[in-house]
Amino acid sequence: MHDSVRFEKENNRLTAFLCGELDHHTAGMLRLQIDHMISLQRPKELILDFSAVPFMDSSGIGLILGRHRKMTEIGGSVFLQQMSPRIAQMVALSGIEKTIGQKEES
Amino acid sequence: MAKTKPINRMRCSLPAISINEQTARLLLSAFLMQADPTAEELADLKTAVSEAVTNAIVHGYPDSGGQIFITATLYEDRLFRVQIRDTGCGIEDIPLAMTPLYTTSPEEERAGLGFAVMEAFCDRIRVSSRTGKGTTVTLEKRLTSKQEPGKTR
Numbered sequence: 001m002h003d004s005v006r007f008e009k010e011n012n013r014l015t016a017f018l019c020g021e022l023d024h025h026t027a028g029m030l031r032l033q034i035d036h037m038i039s040l041q042r043p044k045e046l047i048l049d050f051s052a053v054p055f056m057d058s059s060g061i062g063l064i065l066g067r068h069r070k071m072t073e074i075g076g077s078v079f080l081q082q083m084s085p086r087i088a089q090m091v092a093l094s095g096i097e098k099t100i101g102q103k104e105e106s
Numbered sequence: 107m108a109k110t111k112p113i114n115r116m117r118c119s120l121p122a123i124s125i126n127e128q129t130a131r132l133l134l135s136a137f138l139m140q141a142d143p144t145a146e147e148l149a150d151l152k153t154a155v156s157e158a159v160t161n162a163i164v165h166g167y168p169d170s171g172g173q174i175f176i177t178a179t180l181y182e183d184r185l186f187r188v189q190i191r192d193t194g195c196g197i198e199d200i201p202l203a204m205t206p207l208y209t210t211s212p213e214e215e216r217a218g219l220g221f222a223v224m225e226a227f228c229d230r231i232r233v234s235s236r237t238g239k240g241t242t243v244t245l246e247k248r249l250t251s252k253q254e255p256g257k258t259r
């Protein structure tokens with residue numbers, strides 16, 4: 001089994017490269033892995049990268065919101081990057097883009 | 107919506123375990139291939155069905171397992187209809203449940219968006235439910251015709 005998320009750390013920025021379909025089944029393990037990494041690294045910025053996510057439903061929105069809450073608790077913030085038009089549409093439908101920033105690939 | 111003749115139908119039942127969210131999407135994609143939907147139509151329906159199946163697993167059968175029954179029908183006029191049924195706990199107040207952002211399990215990081223997504227990605231949604239008996243969600247979407255008049259592919 002290959003990892004469903006890969007991490008990169010640079011200064012105070014932690015990037016989580018999500019990989020695979022994001023539904024209720026996969027969200028549970030992703031949440032555990034990301035939260036573990038947040039507690040270890042305590043970054044100022046968490047970036048969720050969607051370039052390798054071909055499918056996402058509302059469970060993905062729950063995952064984003066949960067990480068937003070977690071990062072707010074430690075005084076940090078969440079950004080989303082590399083969303084497909086499809087995933088951007090889900091994010092727009094949820095209205096969370098008002099509270100969560102989006103990053104162009106840097 | 108006036109119904110024309112059904113031309114094909116798939117019925118299946120799956121145990122209400124989370125790996126079957128993906129199974130349901132794959133079965134749906136396989137069945138829809140004959141209708142040659144656009145990529146967007148296919149993605150819309152996969153997302154909507156994923157929401158309904160997840161709801162059956164997460165909310166319909168919160169502790170005990172159960173079965174999810176899926177019936178997909180393709181009609182002559184390219185109307186596609188899919189029914190997702192569980193025999194779980196049922197929904198007490200359907201209009202309230204369908205309100206965007208309403209969820210009974212915020213602690214599980216649910217966003218309360220499943221029904222809103224189904225509405226956005228389908229032409230029509232119907233929910234019927236009885237507490238203690240279960241829930242049936244019916245989704246309909248008319249697939250566009252790829253053969254424009256006077257054109258052959």
Ligand SMILES: Nc1ncnc2c1ncn2[C@@H]1O[C@H](COP(=O)(O)OP(=O)(O)OP(=O)(O)O)[C@@H](O)[C@H]1O
Nearest residue numbers: 058161165166203209210216217218219220221241
């Ligand atoms: N099959 C079902 N059986 C019992 N209750 C259901 C069922 N489907 C939905 N519900 C109820 O309706 C509410 C709203 O469902 P909806 O899918 O819109 O949001 P959610 O599942 O709570 O969150 P999300 O879909 O964003 O993860 C649920 O919280 C649940 O109480």
Ligand SMILES: [Mg+2]
Nearest residue numbers: 157161220221
């Ligand atoms: Mg739901």
